[in-house]
Amino acid sequence: MLTTLKPFGSVSVESKMNNKAGSFFWNLRQFSTLVSTSRTMRLCCLGLCKPKIVHSNWNILNNFHNRMQSTDIIRYLFQDAFIFKSDVGFQTKGISTLTALRIERLLYAKRLFFDSKQSLVPVDKSDDELKKVNLNHEVSNEDVLTKETKPNRISSRKLSEECNSLSDVLDAFSKAPTFPSSNYFTAMWTIAKRLSDDQKRFEKRLMFSHPAFNQLCEHMMREAKIMQYKYLLFSLHAIVKLGIPQNTILVQTLLRVTQERINECDEICLSVLSTVLEAMEPCKNVHVLRTGFRILVDQQVWKIEDVFTLQVVMKCIGKDAPIALKRKLEMKALRELDRFSVLNSQHMFEVLAAMNHRSLILLDECSKVVLDNIHGCPLRIMINILQSCKDLQYHNLDLFKGLADYVAATFDIWKFRKRIVEDPESLNMKNILSILHTYSSLNHVYKCQNKEQFVEVMASALTGYLHTISSENLLDAVYSFCLMNYFPLAPFNQLLQKDIISELLTSDDMKNAYKLHTLDTCLKLDDTVYLRDIALSLPQLPRELPSSHTNAKVAEVLSSLLGGEGHFSKDVHLPHNYHIDFEIRMDTNRNQVLPLSDVDTTSATDIQRVAVLCVSRSAYCLGSSHPRGFLAMKMRHLNAMGFHVILVNNWEMDKLEMEDAVTFLKTKIYSVEALPVAAVNVQSTQ
Secondary structure, three states: OHHHOOOOOOOOHHHOOOOOHHHHHHHHHHHHOOOOOOOOOOOOOOOOOEEEEEEOOOHHHHHHHHHOOOOHHHHHHHOOOEEEEEOOOOOOOOEEEEEEEEOOOOOOOOOEEEOOOOOEEEOOOOHHHHHOOOOOOOOOOOOHHHHHHOOOOOOHHHHHHHOOOHHHHHHHHHHOOOOOOHHHHHHHHHHHHOOOHHHHHHHHHHHHHOOOHHHHHHHHHHHOOOOOHHHHHHHHHHHHHOOOOOOOHHHHHHHHHHHHOHHHOOHHHHHHHHHHHHHOOOOHHHHHHHHHHHHHHHHHHHHOOOHHHHHHHHHHOOOOOOHHHHHHHHHHHHHOHHHOOHHHHHHHHHHHHHOOOOOHHHHHHHHHHHHHOOOOOOHHHHHHHHHHHHHHOOOOHHHHHHHHHHHHHHOOHHHHHHHHHHOHHHOOHHHHHHHHHHHHHHOOOOOOOOHHHHHHHHHHHHHOOOOOOOHHHHHHHHHHHHHOOOOOHHHHHHHOOHHHHHHHHHOOOHHHHHHHHHHHHHHHHOOOHHHOOOOOOOOOOOOOOOOHHHHHHHHHHHHHHHOOHHHEEEEEEEHHHEEEEEEEEEEOOOOOEOOHHHHOOOOHHHEEEEEEEEEOHHHEOOOOOOEOHHHHHHHHHHHHOOEEEEEEEHHHHHHOOHHHHHHHHHHHHOOHHHHHHHHHHHHHHO
């Protein structure tokens, strides 16, 4: 329906006038002869009522009524224009004070004219009645014209309070539209935020089919160039959030006008424009607007006074912004550090991650504030801080330990899990997905209660939502079950349907393909007899890249320990898209390392394959050697492929001298019984 919207200037003028419209410009020229050209009137472009001093050489107006053959001229000249009211009537000499009144572009379907009280009413009268209009009637000093001609403006807040649905807002617009139209879009978005997802989808369908919706969109396009810039931005944000397609004429028109008027941006508008850009998908007009936004920020960064506005701007500036602009924003933030609230400090991590700028000074200072005010910090904010630290590769052990200790002290995970088992019906879809993600990601160890009972309850709760769950949410849930080595039949059968797999693969998000590969691997390597015959046709994933710096040191240590590079393989790629840093072939008792040249002549049953994995600190739960979900699953699958797995911690290896590193790996590779023999072998190779 929106594809039928007309752009600026394409709305037919004939729809606004009667069949005398062709004489408009002739009438305008005739009217211009009535006005003295010695002094022109300066009109107020914002439509404010301001007294102006003009020469009142209006002697010709004595015959004004006689020269006007019908009131059509007045309707044509003054509709959507300025109405003049004289405090003392029209004078032939001297100076009179006139008030310029802007009649907002109400864009009514019916034309307007002056009645005997000098108010505007719909044209529904006969020609005889029109002749009775007295154009020379004097008006009082009261602003009768404003009260009687202009509908009372209604704010977006009042609209959102009085209306219960999006259709109610459109009904209010169709009855008495007021300027600016942005209020209606803003009110609809405010109402939509109060609705549930199902209600929101239903209301949006009604909105698109409402007879007044297209009219409101056309009004919005007409008013875009004359409304205040902040209202233009508010409406663009609301329109995008309401789900109006970005490739429609309405959205693209507002984008172009926003570009043209970007120099009108003040500090408030910068904040709103940042929010608008974050909500929009990439396209040519958005790219141009973002470029202009960056130029504007570069010019006005030192003028920004509000810390929150500064952070919103920094978050929107983008990861690909020029490094000079990022540093300028960093310097501005450092200047404002003393004014940072606790919330500003908590939010700064996410801001820096969004612009991909690792400012150690800002991060260190904000970490201190977060730790000093840890009590009462919402879990959502703590998760955002940790995710941002990961994205920025910022490792602050004091911060991590402080957050972990606070969570451990305030969140009793065992009682929480007990409550889930006892009352699974209290869980909604969001709860289920969050719990599955948390437990699977941490590879949580079930010490106090039966593991099978917990995962069965979670699977049963998920099954209750299978008729409404989206494909991506279903994939996330099943992936979490895969990490926990549990495979409930109902969710798996629904996910493995061809149409759902096809839908997930058509998405541009490579995470879907990665998770489906993990699912396929679990079906083949884990104990899933009833699902093992299912074959998935999946695209090839890119190979995992090794950590060159750490691997180089480990390779040197292995060469010293095992007697040369002929005793191990580097950067080994295995089936199911798995990668191991080093592979060693040993006898089944792990007493002796076999040279690679002898492997082909040795029976496979007499060989123990050893996988050496170089892992980062983030692969473990904080402050422990407990592997997290993916690493635990990888170790499980490598064991299923016949490997003995050895974990080498990167950060520990970097700290060790060569001799200590050799001793460390020797204790990892050889069995306890073989260590004395291995020590002799090491000494003989040195």
